[in-house]
Amino acid sequence: MNTLLPRSIQFASLFLSLLSMNTFAQSLPHSCARPDDVSIRHLHLDLKVDFETQRLAGSATLALTRRPGADRLYLDTNGLDIESVTGADGADLTWELGEPQQMLGRPLAIGLPPAGDQVVVKYASRPSAEAVQWLTPEQTTDKKYPFLFTQSQAILARTWVPCQDTPAVRMTYSAKITVPPHLLAVMSASNPQKKNVTGVYEFQMRQPIPSYLLALAVGDLRFHQLGPRSGVYAEPSVIEKAVWELQDTERMISAAEELYGPYRWDRYDVIFLPSSFPFGGMENPRLTFATPTILAGDRSLVSLIAHELAHSWSGNLVTNATWNDFWLNEGFTVYFEQRIMEAVYGRDYAEMLARLTLDGLLDEIKQLDGRDTWLKLDLAGRNPDDGMTAIAYDKGYFFLRMLEERVGRQQWDAFLRGYFEQFAFRSMTTEAFLEYMDEHLDVDVDTRAWVYAPGLPDNCPAVETVELANAAKAAGEFLAGTLPAKIRDEYHTDKWTTHHWNHFLRSSGDGLTVDQMASLDAVFNFTASGNSEITHDWLLHVIRAGYEPGMRKLETFLTGQGRRKFLKPLYEELAKTAAGKEVALRIYRQARPGYHAVSTQTIDEILGIGQE
Ligand code: BES
Ligand code: ZN
Numbered sequence: 001m002n003t004l005l006p007r008s009i010q011f012a013s014l015f016l017s018l019l020s021m022n023t024f025a026q027s028l029p030h031s032c033a034r035p036d037d038v039s040i041r042h043l044h045l046d047l048k049v050d051f052e053t054q055r056l057a058g059s060a061t062l063a064l065t066r067r068p069g070a071d072r073l074y075l076d077t078n079g080l081d082i083e084s085v086t087g088a089d090g091a092d093l094t095w096e097l098g099e100p101q102q103m104l105g106r107p108l109a110i111g112l113p114p115a116g117d118q119v120v121v122k123y124a125s126r127p128s129a130e131a132v133q134w135l136t137p138e139q140t141t142d143k144k145y146p147f148l149f150t151q152s153q154a155i156l157a158r159t160w161v162p163c164q165d166t167p168a169v170r171m172t173y174s175a176k177i178t179v180p181p182h183l184l185a186v187m188s189a190s191n192p193q194k195k196n197v198t199g200v201y202e203f204q205m206r207q208p209i210p211s212y213l214l215a216l217a218v219g220d221l222r223f224h225q226l227g228p229r230s231g232v233y234a235e236p237s238v239i240e241k242a243v244w245e246l247q248d249t250e251r252m253i254s255a256a257e258e259l260y261g262p263y264r265w266d267r268y269d270v271i272f273l274p275s276s277f278p279f280g281g282m283e284n285p286r287l288t289f290a291t292p293t294i295l296a297g298d299r300s301l302v303s304l305i306a307h308e309l310a311h312s313w314s315g316n317l318v319t320n321a322t323w324n325d326f327w328l329n330e331g332f333t334v335y336f337e338q339r340i341m342e343a344v345y346g347r348d349y350a351e352m353l354a355r356l357t358l359d360g361l362l363d364e365i366k367q368l369d370g371r372d373t374w375l376k377l378d379l380a381g382r383n384p385d386d387g388m389t390a391i392a393y394d395k396g397y398f399f400l401r402m403l404e405e406r407v408g409r410q411q412w413d414a415f416l417r418g419y420f421e422q423f424a425f426r427s428m429t430t431e432a433f434l435e436y437m438d439e440h441l442d443v444d445v446d447t448r449a450w451v452y453a454p455g456l457p458d459n460c461p462a463v464e465t466v467e468l469a470n471a472a473k474a475a476g477e478f479l480a481g482t483l484p485a486k487i488r489d490e491y492h493t494d495k496w497t498t499h500h501w502n503h504f505l506r507s508s509g510d511g512l513t514v515d516q517m518a519s520l521d522a523v524f525n526f527t528a529s530g531n532s533e534i535t536h537d538w539l540l541h542v543i544r545a546g547y548e549p550g551m552r553k554l555e556t557f558l559t560g561q562g563r564r565k566f567l568k569p570l571y572e573e574l575a576k577t578a579a580g581k582e583v584a585l586r587i588y589r590q591a592r593p594g595y596h597a598v599s600t601q602t603i604d605e606i607l608g609i610g611q612e
Helices: 007-015 239-245 249-260 303-310 323-345 347-367 390-407 409-422 430-440 466-479 484-491 498-506 514-524 532-545 548-560 564-574 578-594 597-607
Strands: 038-050 055-066 072-077 081-087 095-097 106-111 118-124 132-135 147-150 171-178 184-187 200-209 216-219 222-227 230-234 268-272 287-290 318-320 426-428
Touching: 038 072, 072 118, 081 095, 081 106, 171 184, 171 216, 184 200, 222 239, 222 249, 230 239, 230 249, 249 268, 249 303, 249 323, 249 409, 268 303, 287 303, 303 323, 318 323, 323 347, 323 390, 323 430, 347 390, 347 466, 347 498, 390 409, 409 430, 466 484, 466 498, 484 514, 498 532, 514 532, 514 548, 532 548, 532 564, 548 564, 548 578, 564 578, 564 597, 578 597
Parallel strands: 038 171, 230 268, 268 287, 318 426
Antiparallel strands: 038 055, 055 118, 072 106, 081 118, 095 106, 132 147, 147 216, 171 200, 184 216, 222 230
16 A cells, blocks of 8 residues: 555545456556556656656646546556646545566556546656666767666656556657756657757647657757758767768658658657667657667668658557557568668669568577567567567568569559558557458468468568679688688679678678688778678677687677667677676676666676576
């Protein structure tokens, strides 16, 4: 029983626990929300950002839609300190926090009065809130001011906002965020483009969105326009490089619109976060959150922007109803990303990306449990993070590509345009999608073999690319003894893209000797590469070969950025030998305080830290 409750309410709840009716057998996976009874229509956040205490403190005002007779609201919370819950008239409402449930947090049950459609929750997040990373000035790029950013997907919104934390519920939102002087706040909403002296910023998101798209970043940010409806936010020293790298953004938006209909979110901006951001990108509406590790200086990694932009349709407009339907978000988005890349950079270029994707998928399928290779996932009782494998993304992509190749682009594109139009601002299950497809797409193929069965069906499209075939051939010749200088001259590697190098390195086996490493390094300067994707692939070889000259780079790479996609394979590779594991633990001890919770959770597991 909560001792902060007024006495009369404590007394009442002795007789009737609000939670007693809420069986823990939930109808929604990963959420205690009961949206059929009561759903949040609009959220207003009024929060103060306090870097001293590392808390977001204030209130969440929820406007509700109620089914007649429904008298309870169940919210997801995880580590929130709840101060009070009141109705529209300011009167206290009965409330109770349930027992913590593994990784899901605690349900907050609120007793609703017979009438009234508003609830105000006064609360504060804790320093340990998993969505939020509080960075000291030293942890930022410019090292002058503190920085904060959130990552709500998949089920972390509840660690900073009491909400119905399920993608099945959509709400509009507004916010008033108070930050220290010198800092700018931005959200997944209408955004300021420069600082004001008050430190108070107001936001509106007029289109209804699911909770996992709630996002906030606060820091010493500059804004620079890219085009009429796009721009970039970054720390001062990053902004120029960011603007240069994202030069093709407007072309991507136009290409996307031409493919699958109008962009429905007004502006499209991108913010480059400090390097600890655990993902490549996050499709927060109106404001993609991005890792600075794609700032390669040659625009070779901008498919990530195409991907996050594509989510403005697949995911943000038509949303997976549960995390078991994650492929509806990510598979469609990888497909759409490919189409944008093809439209802007041409088929040959896009096919290189598709080929790398296919190779990665084949690799990963071998490592996964069969059930985890169905498109329709079963994540009940598990962390939805477990679903973030190549299956949803890349098996999803090849399923859609197979369908496209079957029916032809004309019919396929019309179908997808209709789908996004028909289900805009709605949530979608795998079953409803398949049913819609059965009705609207004239295709005679076993779709269920892709969705409800393991592995990769035989009709998976093949991807032929002359460019990457050459890179693989070059790798083969090198392994057979040809000197790197000769490879360079014969294959004109000075013209190679990042993707050629990725394929070359991935086609070089996993048994390179120290001498082979040294000879490659002498000609191609891999250790000195400033490209994060090439560095990652090279460092895997460095670890396997025990190539000493690469070890310092390994350390700076692991401490200098926190993108889980790069950290995970490198720590895993290190952990394969006793000596490597020692190195991993030494580096991790130093790097861990700089990583976001999403990344530490994964790496802790790999290195067996904190496990009971
Ligand atoms: N929405 C995802 C990121 C995500 C998924 C966060 C699930 C938390 C849970 C985002 O769009 C994404 O897919 N990012 C990728 C990059 C993309 C180019 C494949 C990433 O960060 O690696
Ligand atoms: Zn994505």
